[in-house]
Amino acid sequence: MxxxxxxxxxxxxxxxxxxxxxxxxxxxxxxxxxxxxxxxxxxxxxxxxxxxxxxxxxxxxxxxxxxxxxxxxxxxxxxxxxxxxxxxxxxxxxxxxxxxxxxxxxxxxxxxxxxxxxxxxxxxxxxxxxxxxxxxxxxxxxxxxxxxxxxxxxxxxxxxxxxxxxxxxxxxxxxxxxxxxxxxxxxxxxxxxxxxxxxxxxxxxxFAAGAGKKAGEFYTPQAVSTVLAKLVTHRKSRLKSVYDPTCGSGSLLLRVAKEVGKDNIGHFYGQEMNRTTFNLARMNMILHGVHYRDFDLKQDDTLENPQHIDERFDAIVANPPFSAQWSAKKIFESDDRFAQYGKLAPGSKADFAFVQHMLYQLDDNGTLAVVLPHGVLFRGAAEGHIRRYLIEERNWLDAVIGLPANIFFGTGIATCILVFKKCRENPDNILFIDASAYYEKGKKQNYLKSEQIEDIIAAYDNRLEIDKYAHVAPMVEIAENDYNLNIPRYVDTFEEEAPIDLAAVTQELKQLDNDMAELDKTIQGFCNELGIEAPL
The missing domain is CATH 1.20.1260.30 (N6 adenine-specific DNA methyltransferase, N-terminal domain)
Incomplete structure (x- = not known):
C-alpha cells in the first residue's frame, strides 16, 4: 500500500x-x-x-x-x-x-x-x-x-x-x-x-488532539516517542526486553519495536494505572501483530504496586505523568527501589520516584530514556539529594536533552529527556543538548520534523561540542554547579546583538533635525498665506 x-x-x-x-x-x-x-x-x-x-x-x-x-x-x-x-x-x-x-x-x-x-x-x-x-x-x-x-x-x-x-x-x-x-x-x-x-x-x-489534558494519560507525541526509541536502541539491533512503567496506549513500546523490528524484541512489558487506557494498550499490541505470548501488560499503580518487580530490562522508555502526586509512605524507605538513596521523592512530585523505580529494573547493560519536566534538573531538597546521588555516587546519568515547549497535548511546559545507563561508555562526562529552539509550529502544538529528530540523535551519537546546541560537560563542571543540571548552565544559547555604531546614529539624528527644520519653515509659509498661527 x-x-x-x-x-x-x-x-x-x-x-x-x-x-x-x-x-x-x-x-x-x-x-x-x-x-x-x-x-x-x-x-x-x-x-x-x-x-x-x-x-x-x-x-x-x-x-x-x-x-x-x-x-x-x-x-x-x-x-x-x-x-x-x-x-x-x-x-x-x-x-x-x-x-x-x-x-x-x-x-x-x-x-x-x-x-x-x-x-x-x-x-x-x-x-x-x-x-x-x-x-x-x-x-x-x-x-x-x-x-x-x-x-x-x-x-x-x-x-x-x-x-x-x-x-x-x-x-x-x-x-x-x-x-x-x-x-x-x-x-x-x-x-x-x-x-x-x-x-x-x-x-x-x-483523539489525543481533542482530549485536552486527558491526552497525556494515553498518548506521547510520535516525534518524542521516536527520539526515546532511537536513544534506547542506539547501536543495538536486538533487545531481550523493553519496558514502559506508565505505558498508556502502548505507543512507546511499539515505537521501540519499529526501530529494531518487533521480531527482534524478546518480550514487551508495561504497566498502566488507568483501566480504559490499559485496555487500549492491549488492543494496540495485538493489532500491531505482537503475539499474545510476547507481551505482558498489567493494570495497577506502578509506584505503589509494581507488577514486574523481579524483571530486569534491556530498554526502558517512559513518559510518566509530570509531577504527579504519590503516597511517599515511610515504608518505601526500606523498599529496594528507593532505600539506597537515603531520601524519597516528595509526595507532591513523583518524578524521581519513577526514575528510581525504573533504574532498579534497568539491566546492567540497558538504557533508560524518560521524559520529565525541567524541574527535576534543578529543584533542591530531596530531589536535589537524589539527583546528586545518581551522578556523584552511581554515575548513571548519560545525557540531558532539552525539548521545545508546547509539544505535548494538554500542557505547554518545556520538558527534557534524561538518558541513564549503568555501564556508561563515557563515564567522565555528561552530554547536554539544547533542542528547545528547533521545532515547527503547528495549529495547537509544536512538533519536531524528522531532520530535527536526526540532529538530536546525531549529537548524542557523536558526543561533540556544537555551538549553542550541545556541550560535553566533564564531571568536575557538574560538581562546580553543585549538581544543578539546568541546561542554560551548560549550553550557552545567548545571541549577542549586533554592535551599534554610535557615530552613525549621531549623524542620523543631526540629519533628522535638519529635515525637521526645513519642514517647519514650509509649514510656517503655508500658515502665513492662510493668515493663521503656525502650530510650531
Missing amino acids: TDDQKKKLEQKLWSIANELRGKMNADEFRDYCLGFIFYKYLSERLCDFADKILHNDDPSLNYATLDEQDEAVQEMLDALQEDALEELGYFLKPSELFSNLAQRGAHKDTDSEDKDADIVVDRFILGDLQEVLNNIERSTMGTESEDDFDHLFEELDLNSSKLGRDPDARNVLIAKIMLHLDSIDFAIHDSESDVLGDAYEYLIGQ
Missing part, C-alpha cells in the same frame, strides 16, 4: 469515527471507534488464519461462509478453534465475524440517489454484537491468553444514551458504522506492511 493510500485510509477511518461523536467527549467516542476497529481486525485475522488451514484440504472452502449447522463443519470448527487459541489466542465462529454481523445489520441501497440515506438498516443487532464481544473474551478462558483479553471490550457500553435516545436509534447508528467499516480493506494479507497499525496510531493521535 502506498503512502497516499495509507493517508486515504486514515482519513476515511477518521471520517467514520466522527459519525460516532454525537454528544460524546473525545475519549468516549475514541473507545467506541477503536473498539469496533479492533473487533473488525480480530475477525479478519481469524478468517485469514482459518482460510489458510481450510485451503490446504479444499481450496473452495471459505471460513466466513461455513454452515455452522452442518455436523461435519462443526467438527471442523472444533479443530480450528483449538488451533486458533494456540496461535492467535482467541476464537470467533463464522456467524460472529464482523463482516457477517455488519451485513445482517444493514446494507447499502445502491438505487438511492440520496447520499445521506444510502444505508438501509435491516435488523436489530445490538444484542448479537454484545454477545459476540462477550464470546471473544469467553473463548480465551482457561488459556494462556486469558489475561490479555479479560474485560477487553468493557468500555463499549452499547446501552449508553450517548449512542442514541433509545435502543432503535442506537442500533441504527452502530449498524451504519459497522457497514462503513466493513467496506474498508485493512490489508491483513500484507505481511510486509503494518497498514492498520499505522492507521490505529494515527487515530489515537487524532
Whole structure:
C-alpha cells in the first residue's frame, strides 16, 4: 500500500469515527471507534488464519461462509478453534465475524440517489454484537491468553444514551458504522506492511488532539516517542526486553519495536494505572501483530504496586505523568527501589520516584530514556539529594536533552529527556543538548520534523561540542554547579546583538533635525498665506 493510500485510509477511518461523536467527549467516542476497529481486525485475522488451514484440504472452502449447522463443519470448527487459541489466542465462529454481523445489520441501497440515506438498516443487532464481544473474551478462558483479553471490550457500553435516545436509534447508528467499516480493506494479507497499525496510531493521535489534558494519560507525541526509541536502541539491533512503567496506549513500546523490528524484541512489558487506557494498550499490541505470548501488560499503580518487580530490562522508555502526586509512605524507605538513596521523592512530585523505580529494573547493560519536566534538573531538597546521588555516587546519568515547549497535548511546559545507563561508555562526562529552539509550529502544538529528530540523535551519537546546541560537560563542571543540571548552565544559547555604531546614529539624528527644520519653515509659509498661527 502506498503512502497516499495509507493517508486515504486514515482519513476515511477518521471520517467514520466522527459519525460516532454525537454528544460524546473525545475519549468516549475514541473507545467506541477503536473498539469496533479492533473487533473488525480480530475477525479478519481469524478468517485469514482459518482460510489458510481450510485451503490446504479444499481450496473452495471459505471460513466466513461455513454452515455452522452442518455436523461435519462443526467438527471442523472444533479443530480450528483449538488451533486458533494456540496461535492467535482467541476464537470467533463464522456467524460472529464482523463482516457477517455488519451485513445482517444493514446494507447499502445502491438505487438511492440520496447520499445521506444510502444505508438501509435491516435488523436489530445490538444484542448479537454484545454477545459476540462477550464470546471473544469467553473463548480465551482457561488459556494462556486469558489475561490479555479479560474485560477487553468493557468500555463499549452499547446501552449508553450517548449512542442514541433509545435502543432503535442506537442500533441504527452502530449498524451504519459497522457497514462503513466493513467496506474498508485493512490489508491483513500484507505481511510486509503494518497498514492498520499505522492507521490505529494515527487515530489515537487524532483523539489525543481533542482530549485536552486527558491526552497525556494515553498518548506521547510520535516525534518524542521516536527520539526515546532511537536513544534506547542506539547501536543495538536486538533487545531481550523493553519496558514502559506508565505505558498508556502502548505507543512507546511499539515505537521501540519499529526501530529494531518487533521480531527482534524478546518480550514487551508495561504497566498502566488507568483501566480504559490499559485496555487500549492491549488492543494496540495485538493489532500491531505482537503475539499474545510476547507481551505482558498489567493494570495497577506502578509506584505503589509494581507488577514486574523481579524483571530486569534491556530498554526502558517512559513518559510518566509530570509531577504527579504519590503516597511517599515511610515504608518505601526500606523498599529496594528507593532505600539506597537515603531520601524519597516528595509526595507532591513523583518524578524521581519513577526514575528510581525504573533504574532498579534497568539491566546492567540497558538504557533508560524518560521524559520529565525541567524541574527535576534543578529543584533542591530531596530531589536535589537524589539527583546528586545518581551522578556523584552511581554515575548513571548519560545525557540531558532539552525539548521545545508546547509539544505535548494538554500542557505547554518545556520538558527534557534524561538518558541513564549503568555501564556508561563515557563515564567522565555528561552530554547536554539544547533542542528547545528547533521545532515547527503547528495549529495547537509544536512538533519536531524528522531532520530535527536526526540532529538530536546525531549529537548524542557523536558526543561533540556544537555551538549553542550541545556541550560535553566533564564531571568536575557538574560538581562546580553543585549538581544543578539546568541546561542554560551548560549550553550557552545567548545571541549577542549586533554592535551599534554610535557615530552613525549621531549623524542620523543631526540629519533628522535638519529635515525637521526645513519642514517647519514650509509649514510656517503655508500658515502665513492662510493668515493663521503656525502650530510650531
